[in-house]
Amino acid sequence: MNYLILNRSALAIRPYREWMGDGHRLLLITDARALSADDEIRGGQLASFDATVPLVDYHDSVLVEREALRLHAEFGFDEIIALSEFDLLRAARLRDLLGLRGQNEESAIAFRDKLVMKDLLREAGVPLAPYAPAADATSLIRFTQEHGFPIVVKPRRGGGSMGIEILHDEDELWNYATRTTQLGTDDGAPLLVEAHVEHELFHIDGLVVDGHIQLIWPSTQGTTTCLGMLDGHMLHSTMLDADDPRLDDLRKLTTTALETLPTPTTTIFHAEIFGTPDGLVFNEIASRMAGGRIEEQIRLGFGLHLPKLYIRALAGHELPRIPSEPARIGGLALFPPRPGLLRAVPGECRVPGISSFTVSVAAGTRLGTAHASVDNFASALAVGSTRAEVEQAISRLRTWVEAETVIEPETEPQTATGGTTA
Structure with a gap:
């Protein structure tokens, strides 16, 4: 089997070849920062793969997709492995494009987009705190009129608690809205608002x-x-x-x-x-x-x-x-x-x-x-x-x-x- 691996973690703690064993072709696209700074160690890390593409601008670069398609044309990999939260969607989209098995875009969105996730869970009767999409400032105001303060505002596709804020009153809400310029655009902000619960x-x-x-x-x-x-x-x-x-x-x-x-x-x-x-x-x-x-x-x-x-x-x-x-x-x-x-x-x-x-x-x-x-x-x-x-x-x-x-x-x-x- 041929596998494409999208990687962000230090390869010192992600020994893919050791884990997967011989008999597989492993192709790697990795954040360059995941490689050891020691030349000898780095050489050994790269030698365990059949093809490697280290990228300095890995996080939000379309070079990941371009290099993935190039490697597929050359080697024809069967599966894509992605362990990071921020690679799940790009891996799923590549699978759908190339007709590969594994997590598809529908599944990845359900686990990455908190609004989509909560809508599905609510329909199944899973207990949730009150929530709503928050694309604009009026959505935040409307939510507080119904549920009061404090509220929690978070990115729909965030991770690691990044970008999450608790707002306790209207002054904090307007301060947040002023700093979050997307709330004032026609396209809106990819945010979710929830009622804060003690927990x-x-x-x-x-x-x-x-x-x-x-x-x-x-x-x-x-x-x-x-x-x-x-x-x-x-x-x-x-x-x-x-x-x-x-x-x-x-x-x-x-x-x-x-x-x-x-x-x-x-x-x-x-x-x-x-x-x-x-x-x-x-x-x-x-x-x-x-x-x-x-x-x-x-x-x-x-x-x-x-x-x-x-x-x-x-x-x-x-x-x-x-x-x-x-x-x-x-x-x-x-x-x-x-x-x-x-x-x-x-x-x-x-x-x-x-x-x-x-x-x-x-x-x-x-x-x-x-x-x-x-x-x-x-x-x-x-x-x-x-x-x-x-x-x-x-x-x-x-x-x-x-x-x-x-x-x-x-x-x-x-x-x-x-x-x-x-």
Whole structure:
């Protein structure tokens, strides 16, 4: 079989040839930044593919499509593999154009476009917060007249919490509308507005193979939020215990969403559900692996690597037995940057229960604000026998990181870095 791979992640953590094995022709179009800066390592990475096209302007360049069509004319690939949120639609459109199997454009849009997704879920009776398209300022006003404040405005096809804002009153609404010039155009803005609900956020991650759910497990972010990351507050996540009373309802609601949407026959999924005082409210679901070290969190718990399983399933390999519940509880913590000069960073981590701690920037770096919910200057993985045990370890870690980190506020605006995007 011949496979075209569209790639954005560091190839050091995406060894496609190793995962897929020999006997396949692998063609790669990749963001050039995914390659090692070391010449020898980079050469080895590229040598594992039968043809490679590194692109400096990968994210929004039509060179991806042009090179894909050129490679297809030369090699005639049978499938397209795309792991990134922002490659799902372009891969689906190429499949439709070339008559290839896999996720088509209808399916990709249902998982990428939050308005399309919510319309389909609402028709199936899935509980949702009130929502509406927000193409113009009058749509926002009309929504607040019906549902009041606060409201949440978000891109219909966004990711990583980028571009999401909570508006608490009319002054904030008009300030937002003034900054968002598309709201005043004839074409309108590709936005969605929702009623804000107080919640505990659960994320449910798993794998579907040949139309059957092979793995599905919820985690909780507790009192931390993705939007809180954008304001400089730590985010953590912990897998639920096997005896958690919320487990079955979270899995059932996620399964209903997968059955409602045009879910690919084989896919990874990442769902988000709000736990509110009035019950569970579905937020959204994606047909890809989550970011922010969640794949490592799941690996700690189950001993399985979801992207590897997914790739091997696409390549026709028999998968190992997937347990119905984790052997251990995995957790993670992300520490977002705050604007200022990073004077001191934590050293070696000796906090019990923390299995991995990484600082991604050096002292002396000027930090900016986080732009996405996975941006961080430090991150950690934790593991234990129960959720309470893992959350205690993360709490001790937070105290230690905050004591060891010194960020000196800037007196004048500086060009800054936001840290690492996981």
